[in-house]
Amino acid sequence: MLSIEHVTKKYKKIAANDDLSLNVDGGTISILLGPNGAGKSTLIKCIAGLLRFKGNITICGHDNKSMEAKRLFGYVPEMPALYDLLTVSEHLEFIRRAYRVDDEAYCRSLLERFELADKANRLGKELSKGMLQKLSICCALAHKPKVVIFDEPMVGLDPHAIKELKQLLRELKAEGTAILLSTHMIDSVEDYWDTTYIMTNGKFAATEYNDGRGTQSLEDLFFKITEGGEAV
Amino acid sequence: MGALTYLLLTKLKNRIKSLLKSPVKLVYAVILLGLIAITIIGGSEAREAGKEPRDIRELIAGAIGLYTMMFALAIKSGFGNGASLFSMPDVNLVFPAPIKPRNVLFFGLFQQMGNSVLLGLFLLFQYTWMHSVYAVSFAGLLMFFLGYAISIFLGQVTAMVIYSITSSSETKNKTVRYVLAGIGIAFLLYLLKYCLEHGFSLPSLVEAANTTVIRLFPVSGWLGSLLAGYFLSSPVHVITGAGLCVILLLIEIGYILFGKLDFYEDVLESTQAAYSAITAAKEGAVREAVPKNVKIGKIGLDRGWGASAFYYKHLVENRRSRVFFIDLATVVFATTCVLFSFFIRKGGIFPVFAFATYMQIFLVALGRINKELIKPYIYLVPEPPMKKLLYSLIEGFPKYIIEAFLVIIPVSFILDLDPLTTVLCILARISFALLFTSGNILTERLWGGSGSKGMAMVFYFALLLLLSIPGIALSLVLLFAFPVSFLSPNNTVFLSLIICNIPVSFLAFFLSRNMLSYAELNNR
Numbered sequence: 001m002l003s004i005e006h007v008t009k010k011y012k013k014i015a016a017n018d019d020l021s022l023n024v025d026g027g028t029i030s031i032l033l034g035p036n037g038a039g040k041s042t043l044i045k046c047i048a049g050l051l052r053f054k055g056n057i058t059i060c061g062h063d064n065k066s067m068e069a070k071r072l073f074g075y076v077p078e079m080p081a082l083y084d085l086l087t088v089s090e091h092l093e094f095i096r097r098a099y100r101v102d103d104e105a106y107c108r109s110l111l112e113r114f115e116l117a118d119k120a121n122r123l124g125k126e127l128s129k130g131m132l133q134k135l136s137i138c139c140a141l142a143h144k145p146k147v148v149i150f151d152e153p154m155v156g157l158d159p160h161a162i163k164e165l166k167q168l169l170r171e172l173k174a175e176g177t178a179i180l181l182s183t184h185m186i187d188s189v190e191d192y193w194d195t196t197y198i199m200t201n202g203k204f205a206a207t208e209y210n211d212g213r214g215t216q217s218l219e220d221l222f223f224k225i226t227e228g229g230e231a232v
Numbered sequence: 233m234g235a236l237t238y239l240l241l242t243k244l245k246n247r248i249k250s251l252l253k254s255p256v257k258l259v260y261a262v263i264l265l266g267l268i269a270i271t272i273i274g275g276s277e278a279r280e281a282g283k284e285p286r287d288i289r290e291l292i293a294g295a296i297g298l299y300t301m302m303f304a305l306a307i308k309s310g311f312g313n314g315a316s317l318f319s320m321p322d323v324n325l326v327f328p329a330p331i332k333p334r335n336v337l338f339f340g341l342f343q344q345m346g347n348s349v350l351l352g353l354f355l356l357f358q359y360t361w362m363h364s365v366y367a368v369s370f371a372g373l374l375m376f377f378l379g380y381a382i383s384i385f386l387g388q389v390t391a392m393v394i395y396s397i398t399s400s401s402e403t404k405n406k407t408v409r410y411v412l413a414g415i416g417i418a419f420l421l422y423l424l425k426y427c428l429e430h431g432f433s434l435p436s437l438v439e440a441a442n443t444t445v446i447r448l449f450p451v452s453g454w455l456g457s458l459l460a461g462y463f464l465s466s467p468v469h470v471i472t473g474a475g476l477c478v479i480l481l482l483i484e485i486g487y488i489l490f491g492k493l494d495f496y497e498d499v500l501e502s503t504q505a506a507y508s509a510i511t512a513a514k515e516g517a518v519r520e521a522v523p524k525n526v527k528i529g530k531i532g533l534d535r536g537w538g539a540s541a542f543y544y545k546h547l548v549e550n551r552r553s554r555v556f557f558i559d560l561a562t563v564v565f566a567t568t569c570v571l572f573s574f575f576i577r578k579g580g581i582f583p584v585f586a587f588a589t590y591m592q593i594f595l596v597a598l599g600r601i602n603k604e605l606i607k608p609y610i611y612l613v614p615e616p617p618m619k620k621l622l623y624s625l626i627e628g629f630p631k632y633i634i635e636a637f638l639v640i641i642p643v644s645f646i647l648d649l650d651p652l653t654t655v656l657c658i659l660a661r662i663s664f665a666l667l668f669t670s671g672n673i674l675t676e677r678l679w680g681g682s683g684s685k686g687m688a689m690v691f692y693f694a695l696l697l698l699l700s701i702p703g704i705a706l707s708l709v710l711l712f713a714f715p716v717s718f719l720s721p722n723n724t725v726f727l728s729l730i731i732c733n734i735p736v737s738f739l740a741f742f743l744s745r746n747m748l749s750y751a752e753l754n755n756r
Binding site: 048049050065067068069070071081082083085086089093094098100121123125139 | 528539552
């Protein structure tokens with residue numbers, strides 16, 4: 001569903017992403033791990049069509065900058081970028097209208113799920129960091145995308161919201177959505193990942209597939225790779 | 233070496249080092265210095281020998297107006313978050329350190345002085361015409377520059393004092409506001425009275441601005457006195473002007489040091505606000521002047537489907553930020569243009585139109601699309617880029633039309649223009665608004681968020697010049713090569729501008745249509 005082939009993104013002479021390729025199938029959750037500056041957010045922004053790059057990125061077979069791809073794609077940015085002067089409910093109304101989606105009930109259910117329903121009439125500028133993050137997640141999911149990318153979605157969330165987000169991820173996976181999630185909170189993804197890509201210096205240093213036995217430790221693998229271990 | 237001296241010197245040293253390390257910054261600095269040198273050297277030769285210079289008091293009157301505006305803008309922040317001479321690292325590292333608050337204050341004042349000087353650099357580019365028309369020497373130019381820097385510096389310190397006095401009490405806030413507004417109105421009334429008695433003309437206004445009463449007007453009047461003293465060789469004026477500024481500064485420093493026990497608290501909010509603004513700018517966010525208390529009013533966009541949702545969202549945002557079709561800046565610009573036409577009414581419509589168009593460059597901003605460009609949604613929404621672009625721009629169009637009426641209708645009465653000229657003049661002004669908007673968009677398309685902001689501005693001005701050429705060229709052709717018998721020269725020019733500016737604008741929009749497909753959001 002999400003396919004990345006030989007993606008390179010350079011800032012002047014520095015390659016933030018160096019010839020990266022990966023696939024995320026429908027109904028799977030792929031995790032991007034890596035130290036600060038490894039190039040995770042750059043790759044995510046390339047997928048979202050926010051940066052120019054060399055290579056190919058397709059979403060459900062469509063070029064990532066095409067209308068078809070955008071319709072099927074949801075993106076939760078690292079920093080919530082919302083509108084100060086729109087209320088919580090208006091954010092979702094705006095997304096619904098911009099994406100030409102009629103399903104108001106689904107948007108309401110997202111707000112309820114993330115405990116934002118009682119804050120529906122509060123302005124963006126009045127929301128705390130955690131509430132902004134929750135709203136940003138709701139906005140990314142309002143049009144029921146088939147491919148969703150989460151860039152550090154847990155940052156700023158309270159334990160209840162983290163639990164809700166994990167549950168939502170499992171549901172999206174069950175519905176056949178392809179999910180790519182970048183995080184530093186390794187323990188928060190230990191119990192539901194399918195594939196993990198560990199990035200260092202703009203490259204994939206290791207790729208690990210979940211064998212389903214629950215014996216693999218992402219944390220151990222991460223430290224092994226980033227503290228000088230060999231690539232897998 | 234003390235900690236504060238070390239900090240100041242290290243910051244200065246690192247600033248110079250970063251300049252040398254960054255080719256773009258270095259090229260920019262070299263170009264800037266080169267331009268200043270060319271302006272000064274070229275400007276010195278620009279005066280025709282034997283030509284009688286104009287009355288220097290005109291220039292002093294203009295400087296008083298400029299200083300008043302800068303001082304007023306600076307002290308305005310004293311009623312909001314306050315003003316700060318400090319940066320966030322100062323608050324976090326210097327304030328808790330065992331350093332005397334007095335030393336910290338002087339450290340802040342010294343930093344601010346440096347910033348004020350940098351802000352006035354643009355004045356150095358005015359040397360050519362100042363020397364050519366008013367015979368101002370380079371030393372004279374430096375006096376204007378000094379006055380500008382002092383007005384900003386004193387404005388910042390005054391804002392800090394105002395915040396310190398008024399932040400704790402709404403009553404005090406109102407009282408100080410009324411007192412300052414009262415002082416401003418009293419001096420405006422004096423100018424009005426003077427012009428009523430001596431006639432509404434530029435010479436009367438200049439006379440009025442150079443009277444003793446105006447020279448008593450806080451800060452800008454005092455600086456006017458300093459300038460007058462220098463140019464008219466009157467030590468009394470120099471001493472009076474400079475002395476009053478020094479006394480004000482000493483009183484303010486005295487108040488900060490001895491009147492209040494803790495000035496750290498007073499600068500905290502403004503420092504945090506300034507820091508957030510800088511951080512936001514570094515992260516690419518365009519900060520919006522959102523009112524402190526937003527009246528939410530009706531909830532919901534109610535309209536819009538696909539790309540048009542952006543337009544209806546902008547309407548909601550404009551209502552909440554109290555931006556209606558006309559904002560304060562537009563009113564100020566319109567009033568300035570009308571006043572300009574009043575004082576030079578004998579010159580006809582062209583000088584007024586040229587002046588108003590020049591001002592329009594600064595007035596035509598991109599509005600909400602600037603804020604959209606730094607958020608992901610405009611790129612993510614599955615709609616054609618050209619449609620998204622146009623729907624994000626149209627919230628600004630009614631403003632351009634209303635503003636054109638607001639400027640041209642009073643001007644047409646003052647200059648006694650015929651109806652056809654008035655209509656064409658309005659349309660020509662709207663066409664320039666479109667042209668400048670398209671220039672803005674094209675700059676975004678070609679320049680994007682990359683590179684230095686200063687270079688982007690140079691590029692933007694060059695582009696505006698280029699886009700304006702077809703209209704100006706057609707005017708000249710029709711005026712001199714193929715005169716149109718049934719149109720007056722004025723109307724020929726306005727019609728030429730309309731005929732060319734509108735298609736050129738839409739061509740520029742068309743060429744920029746893929747801007748949203750080839751974004752580089754990371755660098756913004």
